[in-house]
Amino acid sequence: MSERSEAVVKGVIVGYRRGSAKQYNNQVLIQLFVDPKELHSFIGAKVVASDRYGNVYRGKVVRVHSEGKCIVVARFEPNIPGQLIGSLVDVFRK
Numbered sequence: 001m002s003e004r005s006e007a008v009v010k011g012v013i014v015g016y017r018r019g020s021a022k023q024y025n026n027q028v029l030i031q032l033f034v035d036p037k038e039l040h041s042f043i044g045a046k047v048v049a050s051d052r053y054g055n056v057y058r059g060k061v062v063r064v065h066s067e068g069k070c071i072v073v074a075r076f077e078p079n080i081p082g083q084l085i086g087s088l089v090d091v092f093r094k
Helices: 036-042
Strands: 007-018 025-033 046-050 054-068 071-076 089-092
Touching: 007 071, 025 054, 025 089, 036 054, 036 089, 046 071
Parallel strands: none
Antiparallel strands: 007 025, 007 089, 025 071, 046 054, 046 089, 054 071
16 A cells, blocks of 8 residues: 655745735635745645534635745635634645
């Protein structure tokens, strides 16, 4: 059997992705605690967020939002509730 080598990185949900007239409730901004040079390697990584009731939300990193601040955009299905903004998430990269 082969073992999957995944690196787990912590991140914090900053907020929903917003425009001037629209808010995307299924996309959130996540600030990762990594070196900015390795930020692009997280595209396609799985994101797991859980709330205090035991509900688990799974998402995927779709693009880089800010290289300087190490922020990526992740898409969730179903949408995460607003109470999870500011909470820690796990990001799994292969």
